[in-house]
Each structure stands twice: as structure tokens, then as C-alpha cells.
Amino acid sequence: MTEQSAPTTAAGGAGTGATARGEQTRRLILDTAMRLFRERGYARTTMRAVAGEAGVSVGNAYYYFASKEHLIQExxxxVQRxxxxxxxxxxxxxxxxxxxLSGVLHSGVDVLSPYHSFAGTFFRTAAEPTSPLSPFSAESSAARAASVSLFREVLTGSTARCDDxxxxxxxxxxxxxxxxxVLYWVHDRSPGQARTRQLVDGxxxxxxxxxxxxxxRVLRPVTRQALALIHTLRH
Structure with missing residues (x-):
């Protein structure tokens, strides 16, 4: 296995080259991990296996990603980008x-499609309430905020008029x-997850x-009651 250079913030040509090599190594480790997750499943993929397949030392793999969970957060x-x-x-x-809204939902399914083969085994880990991989976890806050921001753009850029x-x-x-x-998509075994597309369209x-x-006006009391309940359950 070959040891890759760690990234550096030094200025100049040499620093830029080292940073580029470091980013290449980082990308290689992540891409290798995603392939192994698809082939072996999340639980059976170890950091040692990722390092071996990527051709880097285990220490170097841990330098870029402190754990499998950090790989998933990346x-x-x-996925959000x-x-x-x-x-x-x-x-x-x-x-x-x-x-x-339809375009954003369908594009989300498009982006996730290459990962459908291992989504089920991965979801079992992410669904655990205490897992750092949960979409509701503190560790997932950045990805969660990015996704909410995208749906905010759906609304703010539209002509929709709704209650404040x-x-x-x-x-x-x-x-x-x-x-x-996404949960429906994980369990969707129809060809090309066509039923998920039908769900979105419906x-x-x-x-x-x-x-x-x-x-x-007549629906505002019910709307506020529903929003209050959702707020209570989320917080």
C-alpha cells in the first residue's frame, strides 16, 4: 500500500500540489468506501477494508475520516450538493x-438511485434513534440544514401564496x-423504483x-393546531 500526502494549507506551488494530492486521496477513500458499502453492506465494511481497497495505510484512512460514520456524513x-x-x-x-416541488423530489430520487442496492442495510443503521447516521442526529445537522434550505428555495422562488x-x-x-x-424508495422493489415516482406524482x-x-380563514384554527402538534413532536 502507498502512503498518500496529507493536505496542507501552505501557500505556493508545493503547498497547492500537496493539497491537491490530499484531496485526491480523500476522494479515493470516500469513493472506495461507497463501492464497498454497495458490494458488502455497511455493517460488513471496515475502515481496514476501505484502506486496503484504496491502497492507503489504515492510519492514513483514519487521518481523513475518523470513523465509518464520518464517511457517511461526507x-x-x-448527496446534498x-x-x-x-x-x-x-x-x-x-x-x-x-x-x-415535483422537480426537487424527482431529482432527489435520481441522485439516490445508484445507491439503492445497499440502502436497505444502511437504513437499518441510520434508523436507530441513537445512531449518528440518523437524519435527526446532531452529526447530521449540516446535511439536514442543506436539505431544508433546498425546500425553502422551492417555496420562496415560487408564486405560492399561503398562510404566514x-x-x-x-x-x-x-x-x-x-x-x-426516501423511506418508501428504500423498500421499493419495482423496476427502476417506478412506484416511488408514482408516489411523488400523486x-x-x-x-x-x-x-x-x-x-x-376558516381553516386557520385547524392549521395552527396541526403546526403546534408538529412543533411539539419535533422539539
């Missing part, structure tokens, strides 16, 4: 709330709904209608 960050990039065209093109309290809470509610879509018009109805 994976989360990558890819999701935002994949959703950008529809967000730039569409102003209707339903079209924007709903507008404030909606980005996080949309994120929670997206987690539901749910979006309902959400669009509910957002529109939230402006009705």
Missing part, C-alpha cells in the same frame, strides 16, 4: 410551487415529507392544494 454532504445541482434547472425554469405560519414551517415539513419518500398535487387552502 456521503450525506455529497448533487441534489441541489440536479434540481437547479427546474428551480431556474419553473415558478409554480407544484412544478418546483405555514410559510415559516413549510420547508422543514417538506423535508420531513421527502424523508418519507403526493405533489395534494401538497400544492393544502398549501393553497391554508390561506382560508
Amino acid at each position: 456521503f450525506y454532504a455529497d 448533487e441534489h441541489r445541482a440536479a434540481a437547479a434547472p427546474v428551480l431556474a425554469r419553473e415558478r409554480g410551487f407544484a412544478a418546483r 405560519e405555514v410559510r415559516e414551517a413549510l420547508p422543514e415539513l417538506l423535508w420531513l415529507g421527502y424523508l418519507g419518500v 403526493v405533489v398535487p395534494l401538497v400544492d392544494r393544502l398549501v393553497e387552502l391554508s390561506r382560508l
